[in-house]
Structures are given as C-alpha cells and as structure tokens.
Amino acid sequence: MSVQTEGTDTAGEPAVRKARVPAPPRGDSRSTGAPSRRRAATPYLLLLPALLATVVLLGWPLVKNGMLSFQNLNPRQLIQHLTEWNGVDNYREVLSGGDFWHVVERSVVFTAVNVVLIMTIGTLVGLLLARLGRKMRLLLLVGLVLAWAMPVIAATTVYQWLFAQRFGVVNWVLDKLGWHSMADHNWLETQFSTFAVVTLLIVWQSIPFVAINLYAATTTIPRELYEAASLDGAGAWKGFTSVTLPFLRPFLYATTFLEVIWVFKAFAQIFAMNQGGPDHLTETLPIYAYVEGVGNQHFGLGAAISFLTILVLLAITSYYLRMVLKQEEDEL
Amino acid sequence: MKRKLAAAIVIAGMMVSVSACGGDDDDSGKNAGPDSFKGQTLTVWAMDGSTPDQWVKDVTAAFEKKTGAKLKFETQKWDGIQQKITTALSESTPPDVLEVGNTQTPAYAATGGLADLGDLKEEIGADWTPSVSQSSVYDGKQYAAPWYFTSRVVIYNKKIWAKAGIKDTPKTRDEFFKDLETIGKKTDAEPIYLPGQNWYFFDGLTIGQGADLVKKQGDKYVSNLGDPKVAKAMEIYKKYQSYSKAPKGKDEATPQQAEVFAKGKTGAFIGMGWEAGTAVTANKAIEKDLGYFPIPGETAAKPESVFLGGSNLAVAQGSKKQALAKEFLKIALSDQYEGELAKLNGVIPNKKSLETNLKGNVVAEAIAPGAAVGGTTPLIPEWGAVENTPNPIKSYMTAVLNGKSPADAAQQVENEINKRLAQQN
Numbered sequence: 001m002s003v004q005t006e007g008t009d010t011a012g013e014p015a016v017r018k019a020r021v022p023a024p025p026r027g028d029s030r031s032t033g034a035p036s037r038r039r040a041a042t043p044y045l046l047l048l049p050a051l052l053a054t055v056v057l058l059g060w061p062l063v064k065n066g067m068l069s070f071q072n073l074n075p076r077q078l079i080q081h082l083t084e085w086n087g088v089d090n091y092r093e094v095l096s097g098g099d100f101w102h103v104v105e106r107s108v109v110f111t112a113v114n115v116v117l118i119m120t121i122g123t124l125v126g127l128l129l130a131r132l133g134r135k136m137r138l139l140l141l142v143g144l145v146l147a148w149a150m151p152v153i154a155a156t157t158v159y160q161w162l163f164a165q166r167f168g169v170v171n172w173v174l175d176k177l178g179w180h181s182m183a184d185h186n187w188l189e190t191q192f193s194t195f196a197v198v199t200l201l202i203v204w205q206s207i208p209f210v211a212i213n214l215y216a217a218t219t220t221i222p223r224e225l226y227e228a229a230s231l232d233g234a235g236a237w238k239g240f241t242s243v244t245l246p247f248l249r250p251f252l253y254a255t256t257f258l259e260v261i262w263v264f265k266a267f268a269q270i271f272a273m274n275q276g277g278p279d280h281l282t283e284t285l286p287i288y289a290y291v292e293g294v295g296n297q298h299f300g301l302g303a304a305i306s307f308l309t310i311l312v313l314l315a316i317t318s319y320y321l322r323m324v325l326k327q328e329e330d331e332l
Numbered sequence: 333m334k335r336k337l338a339a340a341i342v343i344a345g346m347m348v349s350v351s352a353c354g355g356d357d358d359d360s361g362k363n364a365g366p367d368s369f370k371g372q373t374l375t376v377w378a379m380d381g382s383t384p385d386q387w388v389k390d391v392t393a394a395f396e397k398k399t400g401a402k403l404k405f406e407t408q409k410w411d412g413i414q415q416k417i418t419t420a421l422s423e424s425t426p427p428d429v430l431e432v433g434n435t436q437t438p439a440y441a442a443t444g445g446l447a448d449l450g451d452l453k454e455e456i457g458a459d460w461t462p463s464v465s466q467s468s469v470y471d472g473k474q475y476a477a478p479w480y481f482t483s484r485v486v487i488y489n490k491k492i493w494a495k496a497g498i499k500d501t502p503k504t505r506d507e508f509f510k511d512l513e514t515i516g517k518k519t520d521a522e523p524i525y526l527p528g529q530n531w532y533f534f535d536g537l538t539i540g541q542g543a544d545l546v547k548k549q550g551d552k553y554v555s556n557l558g559d560p561k562v563a564k565a566m567e568i569y570k571k572y573q574s575y576s577k578a579p580k581g582k583d584e585a586t587p588q589q590a591e592v593f594a595k596g597k598t599g600a601f602i603g604m605g606w607e608a609g610t611a612v613t614a615n616k617a618i619e620k621d622l623g624y625f626p627i628p629g630e631t632a633a634k635p636e637s638v639f640l641g642g643s644n645l646a647v648a649q650g651s652k653k654q655a656l657a658k659e660f661l662k663i664a665l666s667d668q669y670e671g672e673l674a675k676l677n678g679v680i681p682n683k684k685s686l687e688t689n690l691k692g693n694v695v696a697e698a699i700a701p702g703a704a705v706g707g708t709t710p711l712i713p714e715w716g717a718v719e720n721t722p723n724p725i726k727s728y729m730t731a732v733l734n735g736k737s738p739a740d741a742a743q744q745v746e747n748e749i750n751k752r753l754a755q756q757n
Contacts, residue, residue: 074755075439076443078419078422079443079650080444080445081422165579166577166578184577186579186581188579275722278581278727278730279727279731279744279745291721295415297414
C-alpha cells in the first residue's frame with residue numbers, strides 16, 4: 001500500500017503517515033554542528049515571503065480592524081480624521097442587542113444547510129465522474145469548470161435575472177408549463193424564498209470544487225482493492241463503504257472544512273441578491289457587519305461585529321482544527 | 333526724528349506688503365490669475381440624470397475658456413451614495429465639487445466635510461430662492477449652493493390612454509383611479525408601473541395628509557410612521573400600487589421604471605421629468621406618445637403634494653482647489669447655465685427670475701402646481717442616516733403592501749428608525 005501511494009502526499013493518508021516517519025530531515029541536520037545550522041534556517045527563509053505577504057495583507061488590516069472596533073467612528077470622525085476611543089462600548093452594544101444572536105443563529109443554520117447540500121451533491125457528482133466514460137466525463141468536467149470559473153457577481157446577476165419577477169426565465173417557464181399563478185411571482189418576497197434562491201446559487205457554485213476534488217481522490221484508490229473486495233464477496237455498497245469511503249475520508253474532512261468557511265463568509269451572493277432583505281431577514285454575519293458598519297456608517301460598530309464574526313467562525317471550525325492539530329501531534 | 337518716522341513708515345509698509353503676500357498665499361496662492369489654473373483638473377461628481385450632455389458640453393467649454401483648467405464630470409448613482417461620499421470626503425484627494433441631495437446636505441454639513449461657501453453666497457447668491465437654499469444652511473453657515481429642485485409628475489402613454497377611450501387627464505385622485513381601472517379593463521397594458529418602494533412618492537402623500545415621517549419628542553426626533561395620517565397616506569399608496577404588477581419589494585430604480593415604461597405596455601408611471609429622457613433613450617418610438625400631468629389630489633382645487641427633491645452643489649473641505657471649485661460654481665450657477673439646465677431638464681432653477689426658462693416646457697408645467705404645495709423630509713442632520721440602505725421607510729412600505737396593517741408595519745421599523753435618528757454624527 002505504501003508503495004502505491006508514495007508521492008501523493010495528500011492521497012492515502014494512512015499510508016503517507018507511515019512513510020514519513022523514518023526520515024525526519026530536520027532531526028539529523030540539527031545534530032551536526034555549524035554548517036548545518038544554516039541549513040536549518042533555510043526553511044524559515046523560504047517561508048518568509050509567504051509570511052510577509054500574510055502579515056502585510058491580512059495581519060495589518062486585522063490589527064487595524066481590531067483598533068477600529070474600540071473606536072467611535074462615524075462619518076464626522078472619518079472625514080475629520082478624529083480618533084475617539086470608546087473602550088468596549090461597541091462590543092457591549094452588539095452583544096447586548098438581540099439582533100446579533102438572531103443573525104448568528106441564522107448564519108449557522110444557513111451554513112449547515114448549504115454545506116450538507118454541497119457535500120452530498122458534490123460527492124455524488126464526483127463519484128459519477130469516476131464512473132463515466134471518457135467523452136461524457138470530459139463534457140461534465142468542462143461544465144463543472146465553467147460553473148466554477150464564473151465570477152461571483154456575474155453568477156449572482158444571472159440568477160437575479162433568472163428569478164426576476166417580471167422578466168425572469170423561471171417565472172416564464174413555470175407560466176408556460178401551466179402554473180399561471182407563478183407568472184409574476186416575487187422570489188425575493190419572503191425570507192425562506194430568498195434563502196432558497198441564494199442557496200441554489202451557492203450550491204451550484206460550490207459543487208464543482210467538491211466534485212473535482214473527490215474525483216481526483218478516487219483516482220488514487222488502487223483497483224486491486226476493489227478486486228480483493230469483490231473476491232471476498234462484497235457488493236457495490238460494501239465496496240463503497242469499506243474501500244472508497246476510507247480513502248475519501250480525509251478529502252471529505254478537508255473539503256467540508258473549506259466549504260464551511262466559504263459558505264459562512266459568502267457575501268456577494270446574498271447582498272447582491274436582495275441586500276439582506278426582505279427586512280434584514282436574510283442578513284448573515286458578514287452582511288450584518290457590512291450593513292451596520294458601512295451601510296449605517298457606524299464603522300467602529302461594524303469592525304466589532306466583524307471581529308465577533310471571526311470568533312464565531314473559529315468556534316464552528318474548531319472541531320476540524322482540533323482534529324488537524326491532534327493529527328499533527330500523532331505524527332510527531 | 334524725521335528719519336525715525338521715515339524708517340517706521342518703510343518698515344510698516346514692508347510689513348503690510350509682506351502680510352499681503354502672506355494673505356495671498358493662504359487664500360488662493362498661485363491661483364490668483366486665470367493662467368495659473370492651467371494644467372489643473374477639477375473633478376465634479378454629479379448624480380445620475382442631473383446633467384444633460386448639452387449642458388456638460390457648454391459648461392465645460394465656458395469653464396475651460398475662462399480658467400484654462402480641465403473639467404471632469406463623474407456620474408454617480410443615488411443608491412449607496414452616502415457611503416460613497418463619506419469615504420470620498422475622508423480621502424486626501426476628494427472630488428472637488430459634489431452634487432448633494434437636499435435632504436442629505438445637513439448631515440454632510442454636520443460632518444465638517446463641506447467647505448463654507450459664505451463668500452460665494454454673498455457674491456452670487458443674493459437672489460437664491462430662500463426655500464430652496466434652506467437645505468444647505470446649517471448652523472447659520474452656507475455649506476452648499478442650491479442648484480435645482482424638481483418633483484414627480486405622472487408620465488403617461490397617450491396611445492394607451494386613447495385606446496382605453498380616456499379623453500382628458502384626471503383632475504382628482506378618484507378620477508385617476510377610475511382611469512387606471514378603465515385602462516386595466518379595456519387594454520392589455522399595465523395601468524401604472526409603481527414598485528412597492530417609491531418612497532419619495534410616498535413622502536409626498538404624507539405631506540399631502542399633513543404629516544411628517546418623523547416628529548420631535550423632547551429634544552430628539554423619533555419615527556412618526558405610527559401616525560394615522562401616515563397610515564392614510566400609505567393606504568392611498570396601496571391603492572395606487574394595486575393597479576401595478578411591479579415588485580413590492582423594489583424601488584423605482586430596480587429595474588429602472590422608465591425602461592419598463594419604454595416597452596410601451598405600461599399606461600403611466602410616477603417619475604421625474606428626466607426619466608422621460610431615459611425612456612426615449614431606451615425606445616425612440618415612445619417619444620411621440622409621452623404626456624405629463626400633475627399627480628391629482630383629493631379635490632380638483634389642490635393637486636397632490638409632492639416631495640421636493642433637489643440638489644445642491646458643495647465643495648469638499650479637503651479639496652486643494654477651492655478657488656477653482658468656486659470658479660466652477662460661478663459658471664455653472666450663472667444665469668446663463670442655470671437657465672440652460674432648467675430648460676433642458678425641466679427642473680426648477682435656484683432663482684425665481686430664471687423660471688421664465690420653463691415656459692412651454694410640458695414637464696415643468698406639470699411640475700409647477702404640485703411643487704407649490706410640496707415639501708421635503710425634515711432638514712435635520714439626523715435624517716441622512718434614515719436613508720441609508722436598507723431604508724426602513726421602504727421596509728415599512730413593503731410590509732404594508734404585503735398585507736400587514738400600517739400600525740403593525742410602523743411598529744416593526746420604529747426601532748430601526750429611532751436608532752438611526754439617535755445616531756451621532
């Protein structure tokens with residue numbers, strides 16, 4: 001097994017773990033004196049550009065944002081470049097209002113529904129890709145890549161047009177099919193219906209990533225294992241659960257983790273669709289931060305909300321993070 | 333003694349001339365003569381629809397001839413404009429001149445982002461119509477120059493009205509409703525296009541009922557949507573809206589109502605004069621069918637009150653070209669070009685004497701009766717925040733149109749409005 005998966009680091013994880021153990025490169029270089037100390041520094045030097053970019057592009061704005069969250073910053077302060085510290089007032093205001101917790105709840109449910117749909121359909125499409133013949137697979141792959149490559153705002157605009165009340169294709173088709181009451185249906189009228197359209201858009205946008213990833217993962221599964229399984233009398237389902245799934249598990253974890261982050265921070269799709277409406281009912285945390293901060297020009301308050309958003313996201317992804325950290329520990 | 337005096341005079345003279353130089357430097361520096369503006373570019377932010385092409389061309393030519401500097405117009409959309417202006421004013425190189433909506437001007441004046449135009453007012457503003465100039469005065473200072481104002485009228489499709497057999501334009505609200513009903517019955521057109529969130533029209537209706545959207549409670553302003561008079565205005569809006577298939581959750585700009593109207597399947601819409609131009613741009617064939625009339629009121633004697641939308645021109649406090657910006661204002665607001673704008677756009681100019689430009693203008697003639705009984709939202713700095721997206725007034729309207737009682741809908745958005753009104757600048 002280790003022979004087959006060598007070189008494909010991320011593929012068959014159990015095998016890789018075994019392969020890595022015997023040769024820790026840092027270990028022996030550390031023991032052999034001065035010249036090797038320079039070699040020990042090399043990895044850090046190589047890390048430097050990436051670290052620097054992260055600090056400049058992510059770290060600094062984060063620090064700035066943190067500072068803003070402790071300020072009373074409204075148009076007057078912004079225009080006149082005044083700095084008015086107000087301690088934890090912003091946080092107190094956000095956390096003591098009921099709005100914030102409603103939005104947190106809504107964001108979590110929204111993320112959960114989307115991720116479950118994305119992972120289920122994405123995995124099925126991925127498995128389908130593995131089974132298809134060459135031509136059909138190519139066709140499906142091209143379709144997936146095109147959907148994946150579509151810029152977010154362009155995709156959102158297309159969906160807005162599809163579901164437009166008066167001139168939308170969806171209403172037109174439903175009307176033509178005989179469902180006449182849908183001819184002027186307003187899809188963005190209620191919270192549920194708006195979320196349904198947004199969910200459809202987000203799921204459609206994310207399936208390609210999951211599907212292609214999982215298809216790639218299945219290509220690393222050695223055929224012999226299926227042969228062995230079928231010799232042992234395993235059916236299709238048994239083969240899936242005891243051969244395919246164990247191989248896919250690390251992929252599923254990683255992709256789910258990424259999708260949670262991606263859906264949770266989805267902004268353009270929801271905001272461009274209906275500005276968090278009707279009546280603030282489709283505001284998720286990123287939208288809430290934007291509407292309160294930039295929209296209402298309460299920049300300090302917005303910064304506080306965005307900070308809390310990061311905390312909530314960390315809490316949601318903590319399970320996976322713990323798993324990764326534990327795995328690292330196991331390896332050491 | 334004499335020598336001393338002479339010396340003193342010389343010294344005094346030197347000091348005066350030095351301070352005079354200093355004064356020049358502070359004030360306009362090297363911008364004293366027309367030639368010194370050469371090579372500079374003045375950026376003007378104008379709102380969508382405010383500046384007709386011909387006017388831009390003429391003003392630019394006059395400006396460049398007089399100052400030798402370049403003029404750059406940048407068109408902005410109303411939606412989300414406040415955030416954009418706030419950010420722009422905070423930058424080190426803001427746009428030099430900005431068009432600011434009348435109801436939003438006090439809020440910007442309060443932020444300190446607009447330059448004091450007191451001297452300009454003295455120079456060219458002696459006969460600005462006081463009611464129009466009022467929105468740009470804050471704390472006794474002139475923070476912007478009044479530019480124009482206008483209001484909404486009914487723009488209708490004569491062909492469709494003729495097809496429905498209607499001969500005359502309505503004089504009362506009930507007649508108007510009857511006409512809309514006739515159009516609905518006798519033609520396959522949509523009688524009127526009115527989305528659920530045309531809140532400017534709604535504001536006019538509340539003024540017509542003698543109510544305001546906010547009221548003073550103690551020393552602060554709070555929502556007045558719970559007022560039965562506001563509810564009455566909303567019921568009128570609802571009745572209008574019942575003749576339309578337009579989305580209840582959208583405003584008149586999404587989609588642009590004039591472009592919907594341009595398709596020729598809509599009897600009428602309530603819009604600004606320049607929106608007729610938008611319709612014609614979208615469909616040339618509609619031009620000959622366009623007609624205008626004031627929004628009819630309760631009785632034939634008094635037309636419906638309208639929201640007096642207007643715009644002011646302000647100079648950014650942070651602009652380094654204040655002198656040049658004022659040169660621009662002097663040209664743009666001169667009788668010649670202010671008059672031209674009134675003529676081209678059918679808007680009401682900032683001086684009574686220029687209103688002769690509106691003679692024979694069908695749009696302006698439809699505007700005038702309503703404007704006489706029109707009004708604005710309260711001209712207080714706190715108001716600006718209420719208009720921020722998502723505008724709670726719009727949420728209120730959609731809620732009522734979707735079947736909530738006006739009182740319940742008012743209660744639903746009250747907190748949001750009060751929160752915004754209490755927001756410090």
